[in-house]
Amino acid sequence: MSDRPAVPARDRFRLPRWGQRGTAGASIPAQLSFDHIVQTYSSTEALKGVSLTIEPGELVCLLGHSGCGKTTLLRIAAGVEAPTSGRVLMDGFEVSGAKRFVEPERRGIGLMFQDYALFPHMTILQNVKFGLKDLSASEADIAARRALSRVGLEHYANEFPHTLSGGEQQRVALARSIAPRPGVLLMDEPFSNLDRRMRDAIRDETVAILRETGATTVVVTHDPEEAMRIADRIVLMQSGTIVQQGSAEEIYRRPVNLFAARFFCDFNEIEGNVRKGQVSCPVGVFPAPGLEDGPAIVCVRPQGVRLKPPGFCLPGRVVSRRFLGEVDLVHIDVPGLDRPLQARVHDPVDVREGQDVGIEVEPKDVLVFAAADA
Numbered sequence: 001m002s003d004r005p006a007v008p009a010r011d012r013f014r015l016p017r018w019g020q021r022g023t024a025g026a027s028i029p030a031q032l033s034f035d036h037i038v039q040t041y042s043s044t045e046a047l048k049g050v051s052l053t054i055e056p057g058e059l060v061c062l063l064g065h066s067g068c069g070k071t072t073l074l075r076i077a078a079g080v081e082a083p084t085s086g087r088v089l090m091d092g093f094e095v096s097g098a099k100r101f102v103e104p105e106r107r108g109i110g111l112m113f114q115d116y117a118l119f120p121h122m123t124i125l126q127n128v129k130f131g132l133k134d135l136s137a138s139e140a141d142i143a144a145r146r147a148l149s150r151v152g153l154e155h156y157a158n159e160f161p162h163t164l165s166g167g168e169q170q171r172v173a174l175a176r177s178i179a180p181r182p183g184v185l186l187m188d189e190p191f192s193n194l195d196r197r198m199r200d201a202i203r204d205e206t207v208a209i210l211r212e213t214g215a216t217t218v219v220v221t222h223d224p225e226e227a228m229r230i231a232d233r234i235v236l237m238q239s240g241t242i243v244q245q246g247s248a249e250e251i252y253r254r255p256v257n258l259f260a261a262r263f264f265c266d267f268n269e270i271e272g273n274v275r276k277g278q279v280s281c282p283v284g285v286f287p288a289p290g291l292e293d294g295p296a297i298v299c300v301r302p303q304g305v306r307l308k309p310p311g312f313c314l315p316g317r318v319v320s321r322r323f324l325g326e327v328d329l330v331h332i333d334v335p336g337l338d339r340p341l342q343a344r345v346h347d348p349v350d351v352r353e354g355q356d357v358g359i360e361v362e363p364k365d366v367l368v369f370a371a372a373d374a
């Protein structure tokens with residue numbers, strides 16, 4: 001918990017509109033900025049100077065492996081923790097920093113966690129009304145019912161959480177977090193407890209509701225596909241720092257380093273050597289613009305490996321072939337490679353284990369990084 005001073009009484013009247021809860025007015029999306037946030041827990045530096053601005057109404061995914069600092073950043077935004085140093089600003093107004101600490105309940109920020117945390121002894125309506133304490137009873141009732149109707153669950157108002165499915169409970173949690181019309185909504189792995197079958201549908205529905213409410217939204221996830229599906233902008237983190245940020249397509253097509261590349265694709269990684277802007281490796285010669293001469297890692301997307309009749313191109317021998325529904329995954333032994341090359345083949349190919357094939361690699365599916373980057 002914070003050891004920072006709370007907002008002095010005189011400042012409370014100066015909070016921007018997102019900080020004035022209970023007006024039942026329309027949600028006003030806020031800009032959320034992190035300015036050189038450092039967070040240290042004894043010997044662990046969980047955040048190492050993170051700066052990031054999320055624009056009003058934007059949906060940003062914080063993406064990264066376990067322990068990279070995603071949740072810590074979310075907790076600092078919410079005001080559940082104060083940063084060791086650095087500032088959090090909402091619409092340019094400092095809410096965490098050396099000078100000021102605005103209490104969580106006055107930030108106009110909604111929170112939703114993976115376990116939903118619905119109160120089992122309260123009805124669905126009471127659960128949704130829980131965060132509306134600043135409103136009169138009748139206003140809270142109207143706001144809660146409106147939020148429930150937005151997620152399509154108004155008919156469950158008088159039920160208890162245990163009578164609802166996991167997906168329905170997730171929607172109640174969403175209704176509870178949007179009912180106060182927060183300017184910023186923070187969601188920590190909100191879909192991870194749903195089974196795969198319903199996850200896609202609920203995710204799409206949630207994003208549609210978020211777009212409708214217009215709230216600035218930050219979603220924490222470790223699933224690159226989920227981030228690509230929902231985010232306007234993905235912020236990729238590693239060990240308490242931001243590695244890269246951009247649209248899904250930007251990061252996927254132009255990862256800044258091997259870490260970012262690996263996060264989005266299960267590449268074939270092949271040792272190569274760069275000379276005069278070109279890299280040579282056992283599967284061919286490819287452009288390597290901007291790279292210095294020396295050892296390199298050539299990353300070939302499995303979908304960029306084409307199988308041809310033998311004899312005309314690079315020779316290979318099929319080690320295995322697996323039918324995965326939309327694609328076949330084929331492993332091919334290639335001279336000079338110590339591991340089989342993976343190919344994801346869309347068109348049905350008539351290849352069997354042990355068969356000789358020719359291989360072509362699409363240059364657009366090749367990325368090259370300096371070996372020192374590995």
Ligand SMILES: Nc1ncnc2c1ncn2[C@@H]1O[C@H](COP(=O)(O)OP(=O)(O)OP(=O)(O)O)[C@@H](O)[C@H]1O
Pocket residue numbers: 041044045046064065066067068069070071072073222
């Ligand atoms: N209260 C705390 N005390 C000590 N260390 C902490 C505390 N909270 C987080 N950490 C450490 O800070 C680092 C970042 O943790 P954080 O929970 O932010 O990561 P994360 O990316 O959200 O991971 P996950 O996806 O597993 O939730 C980790 O090394 C974690 O062990």
